[in-house]
Amino acid sequence: MDRKAGTIFLVFLLAALLVLSGCTEKEGTGEQDENREFQDSEGDENVNIRDIRVFSDAFEPKGIIPKKYTCNGENVNPSLGFEGIPEEAKSLVLIMDDPDAPMGTFTHWVIWDIEPVAGIEEDSIPGVEGMNDFRKIGYGGPCPPSGTHRYFFRVYALDKKLEIKAGAGRKDVENAMIGHILAEGELVGKYGKA
Template structure:
């Protein structure tokens, strides 16, 4: 069957939509959650910097000072030996913005600016983010759509015997089967004030 000139753009558009659907389906399968496949108890994570599902203030982004926000941790469940914090952007294929592990279980607050200000809890280590640096990298999405930034906190039944600077991939194997509880805090940011 020969294709006429009118059907060629239609077929091309159909193939483009089909491939976009395949990419979106693949992205949905990777949630970025280290507890995937497990059923941990729930933790309630809060912040004095922003409310859940609210806009992240500019000072915590690449458009501001790039400070790490305040993260408030709950009392841990019995058996907790450490907390793990992972901040990523699921709208950017799980771009990792911040990892902190071996947070002592008696920690109730990671203060604003802790990453750059040397104010992490004693014994905690920062992992490598997606720009290949240890520490916090604030939201910096391309305009115009808002991106969601998910702060996941895991209560672990062990401390991780890992050096500072580990990646999320490195942590995935180390935490498997050791997550007691998980909590999430989500913030949104759009460049240009949205």
């Protein structure tokens, strides 16, 4: 009886391990999945999020960001264009970050309550700006300590204005966005010090 019970226990243990390993493989491993976790905390509210195409006339997708837009240049934001913003959108949020920073993802720009337009201009403040990880309000361009880093410009179309006070942090903005995202998109650029 003990031997039979032990065999049944081992069978159940193996089955449980197989189920767990299958679940682990299905979890997202891309950058997009990591950075969308704040949206998923409300369940399935954001299942129908549409896509926004984000582009720039300053650099190609996954291309090199010109020095002008970095801490080694004029340190101004590049122009960005958007396609696919839903007609019902009331505002846009833009978050720029560097997931390759030595201490973890580094936020370079958080800006919200942007009018739902087709783009933003170079060296502009199209909305309300928050605190970046340089501990400054506004845009802080790419400034990697070494190597080449990736910089994500993420745009979110919302069904409302956030009306958060200037200087708020990224987490405050992300929390306010939960359940209100209609569409999103991203543009990735690279920069490394010569």
